[in-house]
Amino acid sequence: MSAQLVIDVLLGLILVGLAAQVAIGQHLFRAIVFYVAFGLAMAVIWARLGAPDLALADAAIGAGLTGALMMVAFRRLVEIDPKQAQAQATRGSALAVVIAVLAAGMVATIGLTALMLEEQPGVAGLQVMATLEETGLGNPVTGVLLVFRGFDTLIEMTVLLTAFIGSRVMTTHSRLYVATLAGFQLPLVRTLVAVILPLASMVGIHLLWIGSDQPGGAFQAGSLLAGAGVLLLLTGTLLPASKSRALVRLTLVAGVSALCVLVLAPILRGQVAMAYLGRGSLLFAEALMMISIATTLTLLFAGRPSLKWGRT
Amino acid sequence: MIDMLALVFLISGCFFIFAGTMGMLRLPDVYCRLHALTKADNLGLLLICVALSLLGGRVRVALLLLLIWLLALLASTVSAHLIARHSRARQVSEGDNE
Amino acid sequence: MTPVALPWASILPWAIVFLLLNLGAGLWRAWKGPTDGDRLLTTLLFATTSVAILLLMSAWLEIPAIRYVALMLVLLATIISLAFFGMPERPAKTGEKRDD
Numbered sequence: 001m002s003a004q005l006v007i008d009v010l011l012g013l014i015l016v017g018l019a020a021q022v023a024i025g026q027h028l029f030r031a032i033v034f035y036v037a038f039g040l041a042m043a044v045i046w047a048r049l050g051a052p053d054l055a056l057a058d059a060a061i062g063a064g065l066t067g068a069l070m071m072v073a074f075r076r077l078v079e080i081d082p083k084q085a086q087a088q089a090t091r092g093s094a095l096a097v098v099i100a101v102l103a104a105g106m107v108a109t110i111g112l113t114a115l116m117l118e119e120q121p122g123v124a125g126l127q128v129m130a131t132l133e134e135t136g137l138g139n140p141v142t143g144v145l146l147v148f149r150g151f152d153t154l155i156e157m158t159v160l161l162t163a164f165i166g167s168r169v170m171t172t173h174s175r176l177y178v179a180t181l182a183g184f185q186l187p188l189v190r191t192l193v194a195v196i197l198p199l200a201s202m203v204g205i206h207l208l209w210i211g212s213d214q215p216g217g218a219f220q221a222g223s224l225l226a227g228a229g230v231l232l233l234l235t236g237t238l239l240p241a242s243k244s245r246a247l248v249r250l251t252l253v254a255g256v257s258a259l260c261v262l263v264l265a266p267i268l269r270g271q272v273a274m275a276y277l278g279r280g281s282l283l284f285a286e287a288l289m290m291i292s293i294a295t296t297l298t299l300l301f302a303g304r305p306s307l308k309w310g311r312t
Numbered sequence: 313m314i315d316m317l318a319l320v321f322l323i324s325g326c327f328f329i330f331a332g333t334m335g336m337l338r339l340p341d342v343y344c345r346l347h348a349l350t351k352a353d354n355l356g357l358l359l360i361c362v363a364l365s366l367l368g369g370r371v372r373v374a375l376l377l378l379l380i381w382l383l384a385l386l387a388s389t390v391s392a393h394l395i396a397r398h399s400r401a402r403q404v405s406e407g408d409n410e
Numbered sequence: 411m412t413p414v415a416l417p418w419a420s421i422l423p424w425a426i427v428f429l430l431l432n433l434g435a436g437l438w439r440a441w442k443g444p445t446d447g448d449r450l451l452t453t454l455l456f457a458t459t460s461v462a463i464l465l466l467m468s469a470w471l472e473i474p475a476i477r478y479v480a481l482m483l484v485l486l487a488t489i490i491s492l493a494f495f496g497m498p499e500r501p502a503k504t505g506e507k508r509d510d
Contacts, residue, residue, distance in 0.1 A: 234492040
């Protein structure tokens, strides 16, 4: 029995067990803790599968951001209606059983078919690896994201912007819930912010820079900076502000604009839209994307259109 | 020679992490569990980082691992402090209401 | 330039297995722990042990980028405890510990 197999089996069991507990467990708080653990296990699994780019993004978003989001939502729930935060006895539903059986059947069919198919040659992947040298990039993930499938990335950034606009529509008239600590006066927390903020910024910019040749890139750097932004919000260094500022709006649309420029600029030079312009252009677009992603995610967490400095 | 040293560090690191988990499961109170978890886990992480630095063989790797360990120290310190404060505040308020 | 007197390619995975078993065992505290603070302990355990697992995997799979994953994880590890800190007790008795 090889250690590799044991690792994979253990990881699979942990993942499925955690997911089951999150989905059907009755204690809300316990489910939140299991969800955070699930996010961490996911990051480990991406690392095991040899996908460091995905692990980087997942560690920040899955383990940090969404966990904190759920915890804050739970706090608000407890303050509004303590009864809802208690363990709920879920009534079994016949429809749920039918749907579960059908879903399991579908997954089994697709899975078994996929296992029985003979190995298809990976056409797109091979083409990417063959043409990667022409682009001068070393990281195939960045190549796919920005050069070969650039339109998809443009659409993804637009989705992020749309999500933010949607959240603004929903929260414009809601009462602000400031999830800050009274414990900001704690010297330990201020030390934490003082250490983590510069380090996170440095690591984020480093990930952006090396993303062209090694695992990294705009999404990973942006999600790390968003995590740092959430850290600042939770400790009271940053506070949500109701008055939307032009600078903040600029950073929100910077990513989409940069990608639009990437799409249209080649046309002005007489080439096809989204033709490759060089590493410099990619870095420029990625930098603006990183700022956009960080700002959008932080503002989504804050629930207000802008931020202001708290007591420092 | 370096190999054996790294193996010793790795095994003792794993042992300390095991000790931390045991402490978390068996000790009677949340404060005791915090003690066991943070101290033993950080020591175990340090020993594992030392082992990996010996294996890595390059100064750059060792420095990165040192940075990761220091940050883990900071993170678990602040987390443990916050959890303990919250539990203490809850304990005090529950004691008052009885 | 790795010293190769020992079969590290098989030692490292078994260390990872051991740490994963630790993770599984730690989940019990999240299930049982009488107070919410006890459940947060599981998060703490998961964070530190995941960092150890990621570092070991980086050496085993020989992918240096995974160390950066560990770095990111450890930078953002305090977020969940910070989010939890001001949690009012359940069931909320007097509504104290509010931090608006």
